[in-house]
Amino acid sequence: MKNVVYLPVRILTVFIVFYLLLPNLLFQTFWFRMELAVPMVTGLVVSFYFYLNNEISGETRIVYFSYIQIFFLIIFAFFLTVISGVGGFSYQTNDFVGHNSKFFDLSNNPWPIYFDGADTFGCYYWGYYLVPSVIGKLTGGVSETAIFLWTYTGVLAGITMAFIVLKNNMGRLVLLFAIGGIGHTIKVIFGIVAGVGFTHPIVFIEVWNLLNQLMWAPNQLIPILMIASLVYYKGVVNRDITTCLFPLTLILIWSVFPTITLSLTSLLIFIFFGFFKNLKKINLTIFITSVAVPVFCSLPVLNYFLASAGIPIRGFIWTFQPLSPILMDYSICVFLDILALWFVWKHLIVNRCEVPDLYFYGLLGIILIFALYRFGFANDWLVRGTMPVFMILFFAILRGNLSFSEQGRSAANRGLKFAFTGLMLLCLAGPFSYLYRASQNNVIRNAIAGQQLFHAYPYNKYKNIFEAIKEHHGDPEAAQYLGNKQSNYWISLSNRRKDVGEIIAGMRIEAFKNQQTQKYLYRYL
Numbered sequence: 001m002k003n004v005v006y007l008p009v010r011i012l013t014v015f016i017v018f019y020l021l022l023p024n025l026l027f028q029t030f031w032f033r034m035e036l037a038v039p040m041v042t043g044l045v046v047s048f049y050f051y052l053n054n055e056i057s058g059e060t061r062i063v064y065f066s067y068i069q070i071f072f073l074i075i076f077a078f079f080l081t082v083i084s085g086v087g088g089f090s091y092q093t094n095d096f097v098g099h100n101s102k103f104f105d106l107s108n109n110p111w112p113i114y115f116d117g118a119d120t121f122g123c124y125y126w127g128y129y130l131v132p133s134v135i136g137k138l139t140g141g142v143s144e145t146a147i148f149l150w151t152y153t154g155v156l157a158g159i160t161m162a163f164i165v166l167k168n169n170m171g172r173l174v175l176l177f178a179i180g181g182i183g184h185t186i187k188v189i190f191g192i193v194a195g196v197g198f199t200h201p202i203v204f205i206e207v208w209n210l211l212n213q214l215m216w217a218p219n220q221l222i223p224i225l226m227i228a229s230l231v232y233y234k235g236v237v238n239r240d241i242t243t244c245l246f247p248l249t250l251i252l253i254w255s256v257f258p259t260i261t262l263s264l265t266s267l268l269i270f271i272f273f274g275f276f277k278n279l280k281k282i283n284l285t286i287f288i289t290s291v292a293v294p295v296f297c298s299l300p301v302l303n304y305f306l307a308s309a310g311i312p313i314r315g316f317i318w319t320f321q322p323l324s325p326i327l328m329d330y331s332i333c334v335f336l337d338i339l340a341l342w343f344v345w346k347h348l349i350v351n352r353c354e355v356p357d358l359y360f361y362g363l364l365g366i367i368l369i370f371a372l373y374r375f376g377f378a379n380d381w382l383v384r385g386t387m388p389v390f391m392i393l394f395f396a397i398l399r400g401n402l403s404f405s406e407q408g409r410s411a412a413n414r415g416l417k418f419a420f421t422g423l424m425l426l427c428l429a430g431p432f433s434y435l436y437r438a439s440q441n442n443v444i445r446n447a448i449a450g451q452q453l454f455h456a457y458p459y460n461k462y463k464n465i466f467e468a469i470k471e472h473h474g475d476p477e478a479a480q481y482l483g484n485k486q487s488n489y490w491i492s493l494s495n496r497r498k499d500v501g502e503i504i505a506g507m508r509i510e511a512f513k514n515q516q517t518q519k520y521l522y523r524y525l
Contacts, residue, residue, distance in 0.1 A: 088456030
């Protein structure tokens with residue numbers, strides 16, 4: 001075929017896994033003791049080698065892209081990267097106080113991160129920042145070019161995988177980032193009309209579209225976009241979810257809560273989409289290289305996250321007061337979105353044979369249940385944790401055909417068209433407002449105006465992320481970044497030089513009690 005570019009899918013899937021693997025190798029090398037880091041890194045490299053071989057032999061599909069489609073993907077990825085705020089080219093949400101401070105912290109301070117002011121180590125999922133931070137260390141500090149290109153590469157790989165899932169349809173790919181967050185949009189519009197602005201109760205209960213997620217949490221959206229697309233392609237389209245077992249373990253250091261929900265979603269795919277066939281595909285080699293070894297490598301990482309000293313704010317939503325606005329937000333900003341997705345799936349999509357209704361409704365139920373529990377200062381359990389679930393739901397809807405496009409001009413059909421139009425207007429209101437905000441706050445407008453109308457958040461205003469979060473969001477949220485020095489991770493697993501007192505207590509050797517021996521240790525450790 002002329003005027004098309006051929007892309008073996010295995011090249012993209014292997015690249016995605018390699019992209020996610022690199023931060024894991026860095027994290028395990030620098031955050032854990034050498035005797036633990038070596039087998040962990042070796043295990044991941046071996047698992048990747050077997051994954052590579054399995055993809056080469058098992059993934060034979062080749063997709064065709066027209067030049068227009070390639071140009072669209074390149075430009076759309078660039079647009080998403082710029083509008084996300086990464087690199088400081090356009091409007092940045094106030095979460096970039098944290099993003100920029102983490103990047104500065106990792107680029108300029110020794111690993112693992114230690115907060116001198118709090119006298120303890122940092123405990124956070126650093127995955128997104130590690131590779132560009134290494135480049136920053138090599139080049140002498142923060143490298144905006146490195147983090148922009150790293151983000152752009154991840155976004156491009158993620159949307160390309162999603163594009164394949166969506167049958168190479170450019171319009172559907174755009175809608176993937178636009179749909180959702182209807183309740184949030186209604187709430188914002190009402191706040192503007194009523195003159196009260198945007199407010200939320202003590203428990204933040206909302207679900208957003210992917211574009212909004214990108215502008216607040218690119219560090220989490222990128223890996224979830226990649227793996228959710230991979231899970232849908234492998235598990236639902238190809239009916240071979242077993243090939244996603246190893247990639248799933250790689251996103252833990254990128255994003256904790258979405259790892260949990262995506263694992264649950266994948267487990268349901270394993271059950272609903274050929275349970276017995278999937279079981280037969282797990283031979284001894286696959287079990288060892290795709291399950292046993294990656295899980296072994298993930299256990300110390302999980303131990304690291306459990307070493308957090310700051311106890312997250314958590315509890316069922318009805319345990320927080322005042323309760324009325326919390327329940328109101330649950331009804332508008334969560335339940336309304338779930339109701340809209342149910343209506344679209346039930347009444348507007350005709351070819352639902354690819355995804356069983358029970359599976360689709362089960363995912364809707366998971367979101368409703370997750371929304372009943374708060375975990376974290378900003379409730380990332382819901383806001384970020386449900387991202388992969390929504391992506392799977394959006395893929396199922398966007399791969400379908402609209403019922404009114406295949407039926408006659410009946411009154412019922414006109415009603416469906418009206419309902420669809422209303423939903424789309426609500427969905428697009430949010431993204432259009434984000435685009436307008438970005439158009440008013442960017443470096444191009446600064447250049448045209450000849451003055452700094454737009455200011456990106458600085459990288460070096462704070463010496464570390466703990467100080468930044470403490471000043472901007474207060475002690476409760478900042479405490480979530482602190483590690484516990486009495487934890488098993490810090491005492492037994494961490495990559496650090498122990499003080500002489502710990503060596504003496506740990507070794508329990510009488511010779512260390514000698515004063516001269518202690519002086520020698522203090523001198524050389």
